Amino acid sequence: MKHIVIFLITFSLWGCGSESEDRFITIGTGGVTGIYYPAGAAICRMVNRHRTEHGLRCSVEATGGSIYNIRAVRNGDLDIGVTQSDWQYHAYQGAKLFEKEGRFEKLRAVFSLHSEPFTVIARKDSGVKTFADLKGKRVNIGNPGSGSRATVEALLAYLGWGQQDFAIAAELKAAEQSQALCDNKLDAIIYVVGHPSGAIKEATTSCESVVVEVAGPVVDKLVAETPYYSTAIIPGGMYNGSPEDVKTFGMRAVFVTSADVKDDVIYQITKAVVGDLDNFKRLHIAFQMLKVDEMASAGLVAPLHPGAEKYFREVLASDAEKSNKGL
Incomplete structure (x- = not known):
């Protein structure tokens, strides 16, 4: 190399x-x-x-x-x-x-x-305001083997959910998901990434979308029991459509x-x-x-x-x- x-x-x-x-x-x-x-x-x-x-x-x-x-x-x-x-x-x-x-x-x-927060971006017209709202929606859960996919699977296990709980559980790569969101092929995308992120900026400027909160007792339990996770904040105003701080977790x-x-x-x-x-x-x-x-x-x-x-x-x-x- x-x-x-x-x-x-x-x-x-x-x-x-x-x-x-x-x-x-x-x-x-x-x-x-x-x-x-x-x-x-x-x-x-x-x-x-x-x-x-x-x-x-x-x-x-x-x-x-x-x-x-x-x-x-x-x-x-x-x-x-x-x-x-x-x-x-x-x-x-x-x-x-x-x-x-x-x-x-x-x-x-x-x-x-x-x-490096667990970042959920949803189309504004999807009605998604929290992670729980993703049930029954079209969601990109990340390509197999990626860090984002591993974190999605960890959270789903704590929630007692499976891929069948989504209308579509897409497996797109990170570079592909913003376009799919804005083309209305997905309701939400998930990305574990440091901020500011060019991919997230693309998704929030190319179409009306919002950063979604990922918090609550289940997330607290996941963070408490997984040594490499910690709580995180995505600062308000960093992306279009999300003027307030958003609570989540991540690495x-x-x-x-x-x-x-x-x-x-x-x-x-x-x-x-x-x-x-x-x-x-x-x-x-x-x-x-x-x-x-x-x-x-x-x-x-x-x-x-x-x-x-x-x-x-x-x-x-x-x-x-x-x-x-x-x-």
Whole structure:
């Protein structure tokens, strides 16, 4: 696989040289048109701002995404990677596509990034206002093997529904579903995706459609019993037809590394981002709703890396002290 590398030609931290020399770190992301790539670039930008203080030089690499990044971190080809919270879980457990290689016991979480909400878009004329209203409707449940399809099936199982509960249960790919919705071949589409999303923008500008709430006791139970899910909000005003915040659930983009990466390296990276969160949030619209406490916990299944844990303890203790003083 050819990789696109920006900022610097890098080499791995594994077996790095003198502490007085610059230390080079590589972040694996995803395709250049997705959110993971600019997310990694934003993290590197924050780290490189303070390189004279900590001696770290950060570069970002375009890759095949979550699964590739986890395997590359495990093999030592990457220092850090961005992955979806469910694949983090499966890698740590040695399940699904990671069953053959076994548990990645040294997998460590650094922090949680933006949410990737379970997003339901319905035609305005369909009358769909909540997920329960989808019963008897024409719905795209996602192509088999996709992350969206897996999440649909998980929610249906908790609801006690099956595909037969829909008038049509289409299996279109993500790139095909917006057009089908606007051609009135479907009443609703479902997509697990970070926001803003070009596909969702297409669906909400090409025809009258709305973002549908996915919330309630069943969703609460699903989130509570599934470690890689968390509650999520799709901000109001992000898409035509949906001026108010919409409650849902979903996965998180998670920043992961290996226990073999040095504590001070992960500490400095965490500090560069979390310690200057207001500036970090300005680098991409997907970061606007990030909160420190959620970054330390939401969607994190693998143990926190000691370097990240140290910084979060410091910053959360400081915030608690300020709160107690009424600051």
